[in-house]
Amino acid sequence: MPIDFYYLPLSPPCRAAMLLAKAVGVHLNLKTVDVLKGEQMSPEFLKINPQHTIPTLNDNGFVLWESRCIMGYLVDKYAKDDSLYPKDPRARAIVDQRLYFDIGTLNESLTKCYYPVLTGKTKVIDEENIKDLENAFETLDMFLDGRRFAASVNLTIADFSIVVTVSTAESFGFDVGRYDNVAAWYENCKKALERFDYEEINAKSAKKFGEIYKSRLEA
Incomplete structure (x- = not known):
């Protein structure tokens, strides 16, 4: 079913x-x-x-x-195997750590920075919130140093979660390209996720989300 x-x-x-x-x-x-x-x-x-x-x-x-x-x-x-979410305790712990970083730091900073505009509470971005988001991206950039993907040599669910956060930040106008490791990882993820309808499911929706945000920022 x-x-x-x-x-x-x-x-x-x-x-x-x-x-x-x-x-x-x-x-x-x-x-x-x-x-x-x-x-x-x-x-x-x-x-x-x-x-x-x-x-x-x-x-x-x-x-x-x-x-x-x-x-x-x-x-x-x-899933046919555990490559996306490994059963090995240490390998899974790294994936979990990246997921917790996303929900508790990266996505949290994104939400605090941009969602007040999206919800109509303000039309001005708090500079302190921008700094927090920049700090989160700097940390992500360190995580990705020497890595093709966020938690393993291959895609894991950490990449699925983080790439959506990063693409959303980009759609709101955040300059992802300032962070070399993030930018390289981002391109790797987009290519790897093409076969899973990345463009239709994520890229187009992120763009629409960004357009809504920008319209409320400029209104």
């Missing part, structure tokens, strides 16, 4: 999970939840996910949310 996937195309976490599903060959039954219209607060959705967040996955009664957990679950259950 298809797996129900509650999402919004523009949502960065949704994009990451959708790319990963393509990579492991899982068909998702897409169900749009427009958080901009408050649909996540409907009684029907709250019964599925009381935390009312997207993406949310329902695999024949097993409900899970948080994109990074969803990606790990899909690899563990459906």
Whole structure:
């Protein structure tokens, strides 16, 4: 049976999970939840996910949310091997560390920097938040020194998560090219993810997301 996937195309976490599903060959039954219209607060959705967040996955009664957990679950259950999320404790720990860095530092800095404009709370970016985002990218650049991918010699779910964050930052106007290691890794990821519909799932949606942000910044 298809797996129900509650999402919004523009949502960065949704994009990451959708790319990963393509990579492991899982068909998702897409169900749009427009958080901009408050649909996540409907009684029907709250019964599925009381935390009312997207993406949310329902695999024949097993409900899970948080994109990074969803990606790990899909690899563990459906992938042909563990290369995207290795079972070896040390190798998996590095992947997890990169995922935690993304959610707790890189994406967190991105959200604080740009989302107040997206949500209409302000039309001015706080310079301190820009500095925090730059610091996060500097750390990512150090992580990627001498590495083709974020946590291994091959793609892992850490790359799926981080590439969506980086592409979103770029769509908002952040200069990713200032960081040599990040820029090289970014190009590697885009090429490696082409076969998983990177352009359709992530690049086009990131561009639309950026256009929305810029329109609200300039309004």
